[in-house]
Amino acid sequence: MSTPEEPQPGRTIALLGSxxxxxxxxxxxxxxxxxxxxxxxxxxAGFSIAAxxxxxxxxxxxxxxxxxxxxxWSLVDGTPTVVMRGTLSEVxxxxxxxxxxxxxxxxxxxxxxxxxxxxxxxxxNERTMVAAAASEIPAAGTGGTSIAAxxxxxxxxxxxxxxxxTTSTTRAVSYISGLARYWGTSYRPSLGGGSSNASAAPESxxxxxSIRGIMVGSIPAFIALALVxxxxxxxxxxxxTPVFDALIAGLxxxxxxxxxxxxxxxxxxxxxxGAVAGILATEGGLLGGLVSGIxxxxxxxWLLKWTLSHSFPATTANIVTGAIAGLVPGxxxxxALAPVTxxxxxxxxxxIEWAVGVNPAxxGAIAGLVxxxxxxxxxxxxxxxxxxxxxxxxxxxxxxxAIDMVSLVMVSLGIxxxxxxxxxxxxxxxxxxxxxxxxxxxxxxVEASYPFMFGDKKVFAIALIAATxxxxxxxxxxxxxxxxxxxxxxxxxxxxxxGMTLSMLVAFGIAFALTLLAGLAYRRxxxxxxxxx
Numbered sequence: 364m365s366t367p368e369e370p371q372p373g374r375t376i377a378l379l380g381s382x383x384x385x386x387x388x389x390x391x392x393x394x395x396x397x398x399x400x401x402x403x404x405x406x407x408a409g410f411s412i413a414a415x416x417x418x419x420x421x422x423x424x425x426x427x428x429x430x431x432x433x434x435x436w437s438l439v440d441g442t443p444t445v446v447m448r449g450t451l452s453e454v455x456x457x458x459x460x461x462x463x464x465x466x467x468x469x470x471x472x473x474x475x476x477x478x479x480x481x482x483x484x485x486x487x488n489e490r491t492m493v494a495a496a497a498s499e500i501p502a503a504g505t506g507g508t509s510i511a512a513x514x515x516x517x518x519x520x521x522x523x524x525x526x527x528x529t530t531s532t533t534r535a536v537s538y539i540s541g542l543a544r545y546w547g548t549s550y551r552p553s554l555g556g557g558s559s560n561a562s563a564a565p566e567s568x569x570x571x572x573s574i575r576g577i578m579v580g581s582i583p584a585f586i587a588l589a590l591v592x593x594x595x596x597x598x599x600x601x602x603x604t605p606v607f608d609a610l611i612a613g614l615x616x617x618x619x620x621x622x623x624x625x626x627x628x629x630x631x632x633x634x635x636x637g638a639v640a641g642i643l644a645t646e647g648g649l650l651g652g653l654v655s656g657i658x659x660x661x662x663x664x665w666l667l668k669w670t671l672s673h674s675f676p677a678t679t680a681n682i683v684t685g686a687i688a689g690l691v692p693g694x695x696x697x698x699a700l701a702p703v704t705x706x707x708x709x710x711x712x713x714x715i716e717w718a719v720g721v722n723p724a725x726x727g728a729i730a731g732l733v734x735x736x737x738x739x740x741x742x743x744x745x746x747x748x749x750x751x752x753x754x755x756x757x758x759x760x761x762x763x764x765a766i767d768m769v770s771l772v773m774v775s776l777g778i779x780x781x782x783x784x785x786x787x788x789x790x791x792x793x794x795x796x797x798x799x800x801x802x803x804x805x806x807x808x809v810e811a812s813y814p815f816m817f818g819d820k821k822v823f824a825i826a827l828i829a830a831t832x833x834x835x836x837x838x839x840x841x842x843x844x845x846x847x848x849x850x851x852x853x854x855x856x857x858x859x860x861x862g863m864t865l866s867m868l869v870a871f872g873i874a875f876a877l878t879l880l881a882g883l884a885y886r887r888x889x890x891x892x893x894x895x896x
Contacts, residue, residue, distance in 0.1 A: 374475045374546060375413035376405060377465050378438075379488045382418070383481025383506055383526065384425035390531035391481065394419045394436045398443035400535040401478060407553035408543045410476075412438055414468060416461045417480070418487060420451050427451055437461070458487040466490035469498055476546075477518070478538045479504025481526065484512040492516045503541035505534055505677055521545040524676035530630050533667060533684075537677035544672065552668055554628025568626050568664035572657055575744040577622045578752055582847060584610070584617040585755050589845045592759040593856035607759065614756045615652025616641035622653060623688075626660025629667060632685045636663045639689025640696070647701035648708040649756035654700060658692035711750065712757040719762055723838035730763065731770040731834020731870075735826055738771065738809065751845065760843035760858050767846035768806065768853045769837055769866045770830035775809040776802040776850065777829060777874025778822060782815055785882035791815075806848045815878070819885075825877040833870025842866050 378401055382391035390397050394417055405412050417436040420427045427433075429452035434445045447457045468474045469491060477495055479502055484492045495502060496517035503522035504510050510523045522541020529537070536552045543550035555571045588610045595603035616638055623637025624630065636659040644655035666688050670680035696704065719726045737743045747763055754761035779798035786792040791814075798811025816823040836842075840862025844853055850867065857863035 374408075374410045374542070374548070375473060376410055376476045376478055376542070377414040377468065377474045377491065378412055378417065378478045378480070379415075379462075379465070379482045379491060380417050380478075380480030380504075380506075381424060381483060381487075382420050383509075384423045385526045386481040386506060387420075387423045389526050389529055390534070391419070393531070394434075395443045397480070397531045398436060398438065400531045401538065402438070402441060402443075403553050404535040404539040408539050408548055408550040410539065410542070410548075412441075412478075413474060414438075414465045415443075416458055416465060416488070418451075418454055418458050418483075424481070435461070455487055459490075462488055462490050466494040469494040469500065472498075474500065476500050476542050477502035477504070478542075479506065479509060479513060479518075480534070481506035482509045482513065484509060484516055484518070489516075492518055495519075501542060501545045503538040505529060505537070522671075522674070522677075525678050528678045528681045530632060530681070532628070532630050533632055533681050534677055536667060537671050537680065540668075540671035541674075544674070552664075554664055555625070568628065568661050571626045571628060571660070573625070574653075574749060576625055577618060577653065577656070578748050579744060580621040580625065581614075581618050581752065584614060585752055585845065586847055588614065588755060588759055589848070589856045611756065611759060612645055615645045615647065615649055615655075618649060618652040619644060619656030619659065622656025623659040623663060626657060627663035627667075627688070629663055629684070632667070632681055633660055633663045633688075635685040636660070636688035639686070640693035643690075643693030644696040644701065644704075647696045647704035649753055650704035650708045651696050651701050654704055655692045655696045658695070659688050662691060663688040708753055708757060711753045715750070715754060715762050719838060719841070723841065724835045725838070726762075727766070727834035727836065727838025728831050729834070730766045731830040731832070731837070732827060734766055734770050734834075735774075735830055739813075754843075755845060761845055762837070762843050764845035765837045765842045765857060765863060765866065766834055768844055768848075768850075769833040769842075769863075769870045771809040772802050772806050772846060772850065773833060773867045773870040774826050774829045774874040775812040777871040777876075778812040778815055778826060778878045781875050781878035781882060785879055785886065787882060787885055803850050806846055806850060806853065819881065821881045822878055825874060825881065828877070829870050829874035832873050833866050836862070836866040836869045840866060 402412055415438040419436055420431050420433040422431055431451045433451040433454040435447040435454045435457050436443055437446045447454060482488045492513055493516060499519055501521040502518050505524050505526045507525045514520055522537060539550060591603055591607045591610055594600050595607050619641025620634050620637035624633040627633030637656045640655035640659040641652045644651040663684050666684040667680055670683055737747055751761045751764045779795040782791050782795035783799055801808040816826055840859055842857050842859050842862040844857035844863055854860040854863040
């Protein structure tokens with residue numbers, strides 16, 4: 364076997380494969396993402412995919428027949444594209460013609476290496492495989508049966524593995540790692556973000572740490588918690604109380620899994636690592652789950668690169684990454700950090716309760732007043748939302764959750780509804796109407812009131828006044844709840860339905876009435892008597 368050549372820029376690769384048998388359940392049923400992931404990693408290493416031939420069947424190749432619907436994929440201007448559809452027999456005929464063309468490229472020296480994904484060395488990829496063996500170009504691939512057949516033809520495999528346990532992302536990293544190692548090329552995997560961003564520059568896992576992104580991604584679990592808690596208050600549904608306890612105990616696992624998946628950029632592998640770490644971190648509360656997930660994500664990204672750079676098969680690299688990256692941070696939190704993170708979480712909850720207890724009206728007023736500047740200034744998702752979720756992680760309700768619903772959602776609802784009734788221009792009514800519907804029925808999209816707040820300083824001031832007034836009532840009534848729910852549901856999931864309802868009505872009423880008066884004053888000043896069409 365000859366020694367690897369000196370590093371050269373602009374290496375070209377041909378990608379050959381099919382949706383396979385086992386591969387089909389590991390990403391082969393999504394050729395678009397599968398091909399984009401390979402292109403993205405090739406770009407990160409400075410390589411280019413000069414040719415691609417991928418046969419995708421609508422069932423596993425192990426059960427497919429000649430009449431099974433199939434499609435032939437290739438790259439057109441670097442974009443995964445279906446170039447033919449038909450029966451598997453028809454697609455294979457076209458694939459053989461493409462195979463002959465790629466083989467000619469290999470013979471002409473236009474292809475420097477191969478990537479094999481459950482390829483077919485005995486049929487649709489035979490000519491290219493034979494040419495590659497004769498030219499002694501390197502190949503990296505997955506798929507036990509096909510890899511064995513390629514080796515039998517004499518193809519030089521520099522990275523080979525089965526498919527089990529892999530993902531489209533980790534397989535792509537494995538292929539490019541193997542070829543980069545053989546060619547002596549520096550390669551840093553491009554992880555995180557969407558797979559469609561194939562040309563994105565590699566990004567450090569540290570840069571993917573975003574408390575905002577983690578918390579927003581975890582919101583559905585907290586909404587489920589709030590709904591179960593509300594239902595458990597109904598006498599004949601009191602049996603749901605253990606379900607609530609199970610959910611609140613599992614929140615650290617959810618946060619850990621979301622954090623690890625986002626930070627690692629490895630999809631399912633990062634998700635599993637985060638779940639393992641989160642299970643061990645449950646005693647540390649929500650912050651314990653957050654810490655374990657961040658560490659699991661960072662360790663996952665490093666471990667995958669390390670294992671593949673040391674010639675681990677892709678399957679083994681995935682298993683090692685998911686297991687160790689979950690265990691190490693989880694054990695660290697379990698044995699050392701859990702008391703600290705749990706105390707911090709309890710401290711946040713107790714601090715908020717203390718502030719509300721000292722002066723409920725003042726605490727509510729301040730919270731209501733600052734929440735609009737916080738969301739406009741980009742602080743909401745980094746500070747307020749984590750406080751909401753930390754409170755909910757401790758007890759299922761949140762003071763700031765009630766402030767969110769009252770001082771943001773209901774104020775936005777009042778402003779937009781007023782502009783539906785008294786619009787200042789012909790286009791404002793439709794704009795405001797969509798805001799009314801989304802705020803009322805879904806409890807979100809408070810940004811719908813931005814055009815009116817930024818267009819008139821009076822409306823901005825009204826928003827602050829209404830938010831402060833609603834916050835005062837929240838403090839006085841001791842209401843705690845959550846946001847991101849329909850307006851009619853919010854009181855049901857609160858600690859006091861009467862107090863929450865009153866708070867919402869006060870904030871809505873002030874915002875609606877004052878915005879309506881401001882609109883009428885504007886129209887009188889402009890001499891408009893009729894409502895714009």
